[in-house]
Amino acid sequence: MPRIPVTRVRLWSAAAVALVIAATAGTLIVASGRGAHSARTSGDGLRHTAVEVSRSHCGRGWTDPAPGTQVFDFHNPTDGAAEVYLEDPETGAVYGEVEGIGPGTTRHLTVRVGKGAYAFKCVPDDADAVTGPTVRVRSGRRGPAAVPVTQHDLIPPSIAYQKWVGSGLGTLAKQTARLRDDIDRGDLGAARADWLTAHLQYERLGAAYDAFGEADAAINGTDAGLAGGVHDKHFTGFHRVEYGLWHGESARDLRAPAAALLTSVTTLRGDWSQTRMDPAQLGLRAHEIVENTIQFELTGRTDYGSGSNLATARANLDGSREVLDRLHPILTTRYPELADLERELDRARSLVGGFRHNGRWTPLDGLSRAQRERTDAVFGDLAERLASVATLCDPRRTA
CATH class of the missing domain: 1.20.1420.20 (M75 peptidase, HXXE motif)
Structure with missing residues (x-):
């Protein structure tokens, strides 16, 4: 068959996200999207938390953890692009990720949070990764996670x-x-x-x-x-x-x-x-x-x-x-x-x-x-x- 020149299927691809959602029914990462999104004006009925993506303040903003399916609104205040993972700081298992967060832009991740420890890892282009503070959720059923493949x-x-x-x-x-x-x-x-x-x-x-x-x-x-x-x-x-x-x-x-x-x-x-x-x-x-x-x-x-x-x-x-x-x-x-x-x-x-x-x-x-x-x-x-x-x-x- 002729070969389609397909790039890697990653969660920041809208088409790939749709496939992952349908294939796993929430098995790994629920969704990621593009564009500004205000918690106050959101009509999705989900809890929104604004989170900073930067080397100096990776993960800043998540100060009131609560269980359940929710949206993290990642904002990048720096002058370079970055990606971010929500992971288990002890095992490195990833609950969700978003790449290609451009300077001054906001993107979103919907994920189910439950009892356990979480941390955001911010990975700027051309700079070392930084892991933010550990946040603990006291109750609820966590969404699935997977240890990254190397x-x-x-x-x-x-x-x-x-x-x-x-x-x-x-x-x-x-x-x-x-x-x-x-x-x-x-x-x-x-x-x-x-x-x-x-x-x-x-x-x-x-x-x-x-x-x-x-x-x-x-x-x-x-x-x-x-x-x-x-x-x-x-x-x-x-x-x-x-x-x-x-x-x-x-x-x-x-x-x-x-x-x-x-x-x-x-x-x-x-x-x-x-x-x-x-x-x-x-x-x-x-x-x-x-x-x-x-x-x-x-x-x-x-x-x-x-x-x-x-x-x-x-x-x-x-x-x-x-x-x-x-x-x-x-x-x-x-x-x-x-x-x-x-x-x-x-x-x-x-x-x-x-x-x-x-x-x-x-x-x-x-x-x-x-x-x-x-x-x-x-x-x-x-x-x-x-x-x-x-x-x-x-x-x-x-x-």
Whole structure:
């Protein structure tokens, strides 16, 4: 699938916040917003507390702690941007966070406060973090919190995933060579079957696309933005071969595109041992894979004749599962909804797998309206849940 250039999903992104809210139903951080907001004129019915975000007076303003869901109005009186966390000063677990509080601006955090100790950590740009005074709430049920993930925490799962990708690229190279050989000998029936096998193998490696760099466009790019469309000389890779196989091109015409695809795959496999994935991106990729599936596969935008978008969607889900399996040790102590997420992922895989009959995949236009609606709903829910994983696995600055 084409890769969406998505930035890290953090709580200061309005879209990400909406996803986290829907996915967790209050599991980690309830909300953050933008703009000035006066406690006296608020119509939300919640208690508002003005809190200063600065190195000299971090957390000043919270002098009358009370339990319950409430809003902290963070004001930054300094001349530089800052972020702020509400955390447990003993464990470092974070109840809520807001980034990008610009000079002279106010932003808000809604969180449930209960019995326990709290402190605000102010993290100015280009300056050391400062922790404000500890505030104790004497009663009530606290909202959930999670200990921040560090870059160090993410290195072992990232290395494990990178090794798995390396093995997958070896398999991909063999499958792509088989596809090239089918075309070279003129067996286009075998080529269609082997094209799907190889393409699905590539799609399962989705969390590594960013590290693949320009090789991804050469291997799995589309004709989007090309002046000549599907006939443009720069249209290459799996989809170029797909177009030819399902639009009546001869084996002779397909030999060069198939050979170029194999060369790109072989080069990527050879270069992979020298490539380093960014550990900080691993949690985001699990979410991004499903987002891309919704945008490209479930809309048919990447169908060049094979009608295999649902097969690709299933392969994408397999790719997300591979990421989650390696992040499991990190998530199991931080994400209470992990078991539910894994069940929903299995549900989605089962649903899509049910569209394969007698070895053939149902094309998108072969689904009934009810099937389409159910598929869209399942993937939408899964994307929302995976947004929480992206948020939890985004390393935070703590010093």
